[in-house]
Amino acid sequence: MISPKKYAKAAKIPPKGFKTSNDFFNYVFKDKEMIWMGQNTNHLHQDNKINDAMIDCVESREYCKYPPPEGFPELKDLVLNDLGLQDDFEILITAGGTESLYLCINNILEPENNMITCDPGYLIIDNFASRFADQVISVPIYHKECNYKLTPQLVKENMDENTKLISLIDPLNPLGSSYTKDEIKEFAKIAQENDIYLLHDITYRDFSREHHLVAKYAPEHTITIYSFSKIFGMAGLRIGGIIATPDVLNSVRSILINDLGTNVISQAGAIAALKSKQEWIDDIKNQTRKNQDIIKKAVDQVEGAFLPVYPSDGNMIAIDLKETGIDPQVMADYLIDKKIFIRQGAYTSKLFGDRYIRISFSVPEYQVKIFAEKFIEACDRLRPL
Incomplete structure (x- = not known):
């Protein structure tokens, strides 16, 4: 038997409904309708x-x-x-x-x-x-x-x-x-x-x-x-x-x-x-900043939710849900059912993962608007009574 290394990672816990994380990512990757806001990837390039x-x-x-x-x-x-x-x-x-x-x-x-x-x-x-x-x-x-x-x-x-x-x-x-x-x-x-x-x-x-x-x-x-x-x-x-x-x-x-x-x-x-790079970078930066503003307006409508850092200097942003009482994992599960892929805080934090979700916004504007609508809807439905 091979002894585990001291640095061996704990097995990733897959989202509900999936046997492994690989199965989950294969599902997300293959679904052409999925809005990809979970891995900070950039989907704004056109044919070039x-x-x-x-x-x-x-x-x-x-x-x-x-x-x-x-x-x-x-x-x-x-x-x-x-x-x-x-x-x-x-x-x-x-x-x-x-x-x-x-x-x-x-x-x-x-x-x-x-x-x-x-x-x-x-x-x-x-x-x-x-x-x-x-x-x-x-x-x-x-x-x-x-x-x-x-x-x-x-x-x-x-x-x-x-x-x-x-x-x-x-x-x-x-x-x-x-x-x-x-x-x-x-x-x-x-x-x-x-x-x-x-x-x-x-x-x-x-x-x-x-x-x-x-x-x-x-x-x-x-x-x-x-x-x-x-x-x-x-x-x-x-x-x-x-x-x-x-x-x-x-x-x-x-x-x-x-x-x-x-x-x-x-x-x-x-x-x-x-x-x-100089032919397209300004368009991408301008669109990401516009998309970030759309997210900010949606978050401002939800009592208890806030953006720890705004504006973000990346193509991602964290939304703090602690005061809403909504578990970030529950929010992520809800949105994946709506074909929106985001990340719960535990993916990037051992200490504060129960506080926030992370959203990347270098995606087409119409997809960000769908997220904004579904996020507000999710907060209404998932908030504890």
């Missing part, structure tokens, strides 16, 4: 150069060949140019931001170290860290006092001599909170003064009103995680990257598993996406 580039790649059968193992040079240059990090940085193209996170956490943490994360947050990071560190310090941030984010002060209060890595999701999934330039500079100072690393996950960067890269202030102490899943609408294509200084990336190279490169078709789409 991204689609055309991938179709051309398929028709030319370029996928028969292995690509360069660290990504096509053209794509690597485009990503660095997109971030303005050309001079002192390198990039590895990976199979999505999640692979990037795993590689960096594995590479940096030693058994005696601890890593600072936040709750709510992206719990996969906590799981990865638990595999390689002595301790994961998950700082509670679901409070108005800290503006629902991991602040430099909270980091100082929770770090010690064994702290090696700080996770900074910016904007933060699931709340949409983000950082000012002064806060980013303060994080950079903490990393430099204590010789530790910041893992700056910028997956939702392009939805934000204002964004600042820690790498520009602490280049030797920052690893930046890049993803094509959200603003580029390529979640199912699994492509992302790690940006860092050469010495850090040389260390990451020593633990690579996928040394035969990332999906050729995905890279073709990613190149086209970056080249065409």
Whole structure:
């Protein structure tokens, strides 16, 4: 019998009516009428150069060949140019931001170290860290006092001599909170003064009103995680990257598993996406902000419900239901029956999952209006008497 690892995840509890989580996601994926507001994916791209580039790649059968193992040079240059990090940085193209996170956490943490994360947050990071560190310090941030984010002060209060890595999701999934330039500079100072690393996950960067890269202030102490899943609408294509200084990336190279490169078709789409970005990004950002306002108006009609962070700088937002008496899981189950896929809070929080649901809103406007109507209806029906 194989002994369970110390970091083994508990089996996911599937929604009612499904034997496994995989069965549930297969059901949601296959239902063409399902409104997809549960995974922060972007459904606002129309036919454009991204689609055309991938179709051309398929028709030319370029996928028969292995690509360069660290990504096509053209794509690597485009990503660095997109971030303005050309001079002192390198990039590895990976199979999505999640692979990037795993590689960096594995590479940096030693058994005696601890890593600072936040709750709510992206719990996969906590799981990865638990595999390689002595301790994961998950700082509670679901409070108005800290503006629902991991602040430099909270980091100082929770770090010690064994702290090696700080996770900074910016904007933060699931709340949409983000950082000012002064806060980013303060994080950079903490990393430099204590010789530790910041893992700056910028997956939702392009939805934000204002964004600042820690790498520009602490280049030797920052690893930046890049993803094509959200603003580029390529979640199912699994492509992302790690940006860092050469010495850090040389260390990451020593633990690579996928040394035969990332999906050729995905890279073709990613190149086209970056080249065409200025043609479509404003339309997508404007629509997501309009959609967010529709959600806000619906929430304002429900007594006891509120948005902890508004406006969100991501393409997702949390709706706090605690004072309504409605269980977030019950709300999610109700809406899935109405063909609206959302997430209950427990998906992104161990401490506050009973308080909120998370809604992503980079979907067509008419779908957001359907959600708004059904959310108000659900609150009327599910509220305890």
